[in-house]
Amino acid sequence: MAQIQLERLEGSPFAADPGLLLARANADSIAATNAALASFGLRVRSYAVLAAAASATRPTQRELAEFLRLDPSQVVALVDELERRGLVRREVDPADRRANAIVATADGAALSARANAAIAEARERRLAALAPEELAALTELLARIVNRERSNSQ
Amino acid sequence: MAQIQLERLEGSPFAADPGLLLARANADSIAATNAALASFGLRVRSYAVLAAAASATRPTQRELAEFLRLDPSQVVALVDELERRGLVRREVDPADRRANAIVATADGAALSARANAAIAEARERRLAALAPEELAALTELLARIVNRERSNSQ
DNA sequence: TATTGTTATACTCTATAACTATA
DNA sequence: TATAGTTATAGAGTATAACAATA
Numbered sequence: 001m002a003q004i005q006l007e008r009l010e011g012s013p014f015a016a017d018p019g020l021l022l023a024r025a026n027a028d029s030i031a032a033t034n035a036a037l038a039s040f041g042l043r044v045r046s047y048a049v050l051a052a053a054a055s056a057t058r059p060t061q062r063e064l065a066e067f068l069r070l071d072p073s074q075v076v077a078l079v080d081e082l083e084r085r086g087l088v089r090r091e092v093d094p095a096d097r098r099a100n101a102i103v104a105t106a107d108g109a110a111l112s113a114r115a116n117a118a119i120a121e122a123r124e125r126r127l128a129a130l131a132p133e134e135l136a137a138l139t140e141l142l143a144r145i146v147n148r149e150r151s152n153s154q
Numbered sequence: 155m156a157q158i159q160l161e162r163l164e165g166s167p168f169a170a171d172p173g174l175l176l177a178r179a180n181a182d183s184i185a186a187t188n189a190a191l192a193s194f195g196l197r198v199r200s201y202a203v204l205a206a207a208a209s210a211t212r213p214t215q216r217e218l219a220e221f222l223r224l225d226p227s228q229v230v231a232l233v234d235e236l237e238r239r240g241l242v243r244r245e246v247d248p249a250d251r252r253a254n255a256i257v258a259t260a261d262g263a264a265l266s267a268r269a270n271a272a273i274a275e276a277r278e279r280r281l282a283a284l285a286p287e288e289l290a291a292l293t294e295l296l297a298r299i300v301n302r303e304r305s306n307s308q
Numbered sequence: 309t310a311t312t313g314t315t316a317t318a319c320t321c322t323a324t325a326a327c328t329a330t331a
Numbered sequence: 332t333a334t335a336g337t338t339a340t341a342g343a344g345t346a347t348a349a350c351a352a353t354a
Contacts, residue, residue, distance in 0.1 A: 021296035026180040027223035069181035142175035
């Protein structure tokens with residue numbers, strides 16, 4: 001008795017709040033992605049840094065912080081760990097010796113690729129309810145609201 | 155020199171990862187929503203519980219936990235605080251005296267309505283780049299991936 | 309003077325286990 | 332036996348301030 005009936009809540013108008021939906025979708029995504037990454041010794045945040053390092057864009061730590069919505073001090077800790085494991089390197093920018101470009105080692109690039117495949121497979125299973133073009137539409141809309149003028153931030 | 159150039163990162167293929175986009179969009183949403191809620195003494199999580207309580211769906215704490223992707227013990231703390239402030243009540247279910255229905259008081263319902271208006275206004279400003287039908291499409295897609303069989307979870 | 313990375317610290321959020329009272 | 336709520340605790344994630352090196 002008194003078994004859980006989420007339909008009542010999900011049918012309620014407040015359940016359609018975009019921010020709430022985003023939070024719930026992200027919580028599901030993080031849980032599933034962390035599970036998919038566990039065997040690689042990665043979590044969503046360390047994977048994000050590793051994938052960025054493997055992207056050949058040579059981001060600085062500051063750029064990683066802005067892009068991933070992390071504090072610069074968090075990037076220090078994440079890069080420290082990946083560097084200690086030999087997955088990324090800090091390369092001092094000759095043009096600005098304060099800045100470190102974060103680049104993946106060969107090992108790091110290989111691990112990033114395997115982790116990315118695992119994440120993609122988990123996502124396909126999890127989002128099977130969406131047609132490919134619906135997932136593409138969702139991705140494009142998210143990119144639109146995320147890749148905006150950062151100067152608009154508070 | 156070495157000024158931040160996010161375009162490189164945002165143009166990279168890994169930046170189109172749906173999970174990463176979701177995480178970034180959610181981080182932005184939480185920051186903006188918390189700012190909009192600050193003057194009400196609420197944060198995203200306490201607002202979510204209050205709004206659910208004001209929705210006339212009479213959720214139990216267990217239902218709130220499942221719906222909001224919170225641990226039941228977190229719901230205890232959030233309801234405690236809202237109850238202490240006179241915004242919600244715990245009503246014991248006569249049919250199952252273990253279960254508490256969480257319902258908003260008149261004060262709680264009024265605050266929820268004001269907070270909701272502030273959130274909506276902040277969202278409109280923040281997501282002005284999206285046409286109304288695009289926001290509707292985004293909301294609908296998020297609802298599709300969130301309101302699914304919970305039994306599929308790991 | 310301003311910025312990059314760093315350290316230290318505190319705070320918020322999340323996850324786990326054990327307990328009680330009811331079923 | 333199982334479930335709703337509770338307590339306690341630890342771990343992960345986030346935010347702030349101050350500092351050294353460099354611009």
